[in-house]
Amino acid sequence: MNKKRGKQTIVFAAPPVAISTANIVGPMEGEGLLGKFYDRILEDNLHNQSSWEKCESYMLEWAIKSAIAKKQLTPEDIDIILAGDLLNQLMSTHFAVRSLQRPFLGLYGACSTLAESMLLGAALIDGGFADNVAIGVSSHHDTAERQYRFPTEMGVQRPPLSQWTVTGAGGVVLSVAGQGPKVTAATIGKIIDMGIQDPNAMGPAMAPAAADTLWQHLQDTGRQPAYYDMIFTGDLGVFGKALVIELLKEKGLDITNNYEDCGCMIYKESQDPHAGASGCASSAVVFTGYIYQMLLAKNLKKILFIATGSLHSPTSYQQKESIPCIAHAVAIEMD
């Protein structure tokens, strides 16, 4: 059966079910706007680990194991784990997944990794290759800061365009059957690079990729934006969000009534996150918490979840390259 639709979209014949999610965040996220939607809030960003990286890995392991345990499943019930994070060589992921001892495939999509994992997981289930797929992604403010920017001890002043990397992790279990919202379709993004070179301007850099994937999803499916109760992007922040709205307006589409960016939903203004939240965990902690709860309660019945990734590296920036970006969209619907 051909499940291709249009140029970049795939549909699932028997849509896999997101039967469970779990999340864990740092204290700043816990004090933010969505505090009550998190399963667990750490008391500090280290949690008695010997490094921030090990704390991130701990969070990711906890999120995946908790998503599995919530449905009285054990790791042995999981056929495949798909996971990723922002760190070099997926450091958080590999040490998080090690103790689970399940077949594992590592993904790198920067902050688009949750959508990448969900579309691949859904394809593996709908294709007959797995009954249960566990998914996990993480980011951590302090590990990202020192890897991508400056030693944290320097206390470098952040420019106004910059976003605050979310400390947190999200886990999802997709299953061939069960109760919960279903993954019905996905649009796989292509790399969009508008020539932006400032790694502090990731939101505006990623916005054209988000707009491109959303536009292509609508073309491929013949849908209007109003088909969805809400369209969520991953971590564009206030400037990136405004740019997506503008780019779609140029194409004649108005998404102002049913569009929000996860990066604008996490922190209070009083927490001074500058342009908003970012990181793999930005979309992950919002999806696995607030969005998932809204779907279960049928306050939202059809959503399009577009996680966005900035695919640059510190080395590519030093070598004067621009920022290649990507966005993957996953359509999720309650019966």
Add this chain to the structure above:
Amino acid sequence: MNKKRGKQTIVFAAPPVAISTANIVGPMEGEGLLGKFYDRILEDNLHNQSSWEKCESYMLEWAIKSAIAKKQLTPEDIDIILAGDLLNQLMSTHFAVRSLQRPFLGLYGACSTLAESMLLGAALIDGGFADNVAIGVSSHHDTAERQYRFPTEMGVQRPPLSQWTVTGAGGVVLSVAGQGPKVTAATIGKIIDMGIQDPNAMGPAMAPAAADTLWQHLQDTGRQPAYYDMIFTGDLGVFGKALVIELLKEKGLDITNNYEDCGCMIYKESQDPHAGASGCASSAVVFTGYIYQMLLAKNLKKILFIATGSLHSPTSYQQKESIPCIAHAVAIEMD
């Protein structure tokens, strides 16, 4: 249709066909044992690019585009690109894929990435989500050396256990139909960590993962090693290869007659690679060249290709962590 077999193996109902491959290597690889099986040999490791990273990216782009062009296809015929490399944030991959403008999913499996890409590509085709998937992986001696070990300018003496990272890239096109060897089954590895901490001993660190995946593949399929004309591992080198043979012998299996490691096939002893070759490109340039040609000529009819990955990072090593390893196996057969 359930395509799960045993604990970690999947089978393809309509096995996707590897209709095309292409590869490109550096001069040292070109002068090695398999020189005549490469499509293109660069005159030096920089190829007039402004950095080694950009040269690696050039090679990867060339390999993917060449694999597509060999069958008179264009990028527009490719539904999905799956690719990865060893560099932080997949730097080579993202700049290589940017110009292709096709739906793209980034993978990180370190040196196991070719097998990871092939099994996911085959699943996406067999599941009905794509007709043609393009795959590419790369590594580069000089980019890997300065990222994982020491500034290349230092000329640090290499320990005897160390392997030489292959400068090269391989591209594969998998298709729903066509002529060529077919991907019939795959076994997805789990993370195996035996506590080895020396990042110069990657072959011995990865050997237990290769042995585990091979053993599980045989259990899941009910096959004996002799089912395959040849079993190839990715980049274990001489010490890792000997360890795999020993580990299987302890389980009562003799693979000495039909087993070879790609890392032992690339360089001449006179080139002094120490323990052999490594890198994503180790298995990739051997598979896309020698092995693929042997399959097309039916000198080999059934092979098991086990690419092995060492999933540590320089940061995890500095934080005194051991080396988590993985191996994924892909069964490839000619009718």
